[in-house]
Amino acid sequence: MPRPLFAGNWKLNLLRAGAVDLAGALRKGLEGEKNVDVVVCPPYTALAAVTEVLKGSAIGVGGQDLYWQDSGAFTGEVSGPMLADLGCRWVIVGHSERRSYFGETDEAVGKKLRAAQKAGLEPIVCVGERLDERERGVTKEVVGRQLDGALGGLTKDELRKLTVAYEPVWAIGTGKVATPEQAQEVHAFIRERLLKLSDAATAREVRVLYGGSVTPENVRGLMEKPDVNGALVGGASLKADSFLKIARG
């Protein structure tokens, strides 16, 4: 079983002072914690300050997105080498909010994840169906297409160096968490897809996180499922107390 990973996606929240306070409290609260990996993904504007606070700690820092070109005339974008230069080791790719509000396609997600790996960052690749897709019974079709679009053509070595996050869109920010059984069903499907793209050892090693209304109250039930290797947490990662409860158990 891979080591559990708990990642906090701070989204469009926190000015530098609040981000520094939160990072400092997490550092203190996770001192000596050896059983799980923890990552925080602050907004770009707080990345430098947060990497400074977390320097020398076991808590990793990630971007929430990146562009696939390293540099050039792409106003407003941030690249993999820029994130790495700030001390990031991680980056979220293909979050459903990027897909739905900013028109990100599976092809763009694939390019971003390759650019992340080229820059030495570990991508957390997000997939997940909308409510209407679940109701139509096409969840696996949607998730399968997202996975193939983003991961198709990667070598085993490249697959080993990424994390997948299953985030059903209907569960994000709604308080309507997937049941452990619903999560496990899709996680097992993701694992099967990974197996098709690689081999048994690689498919076992890739962490598959669950995301969508994760709280200290519901995380243990999810973590009991064999294919749930951690969580990508939004709202509950903005308070040290709740994120620490999630990560430390």
Ligand code: 13P
């Ligand atoms: P919430 O935990 O706020 O539902 O957000 C989940 C998410 O989108 C993490 O990336």
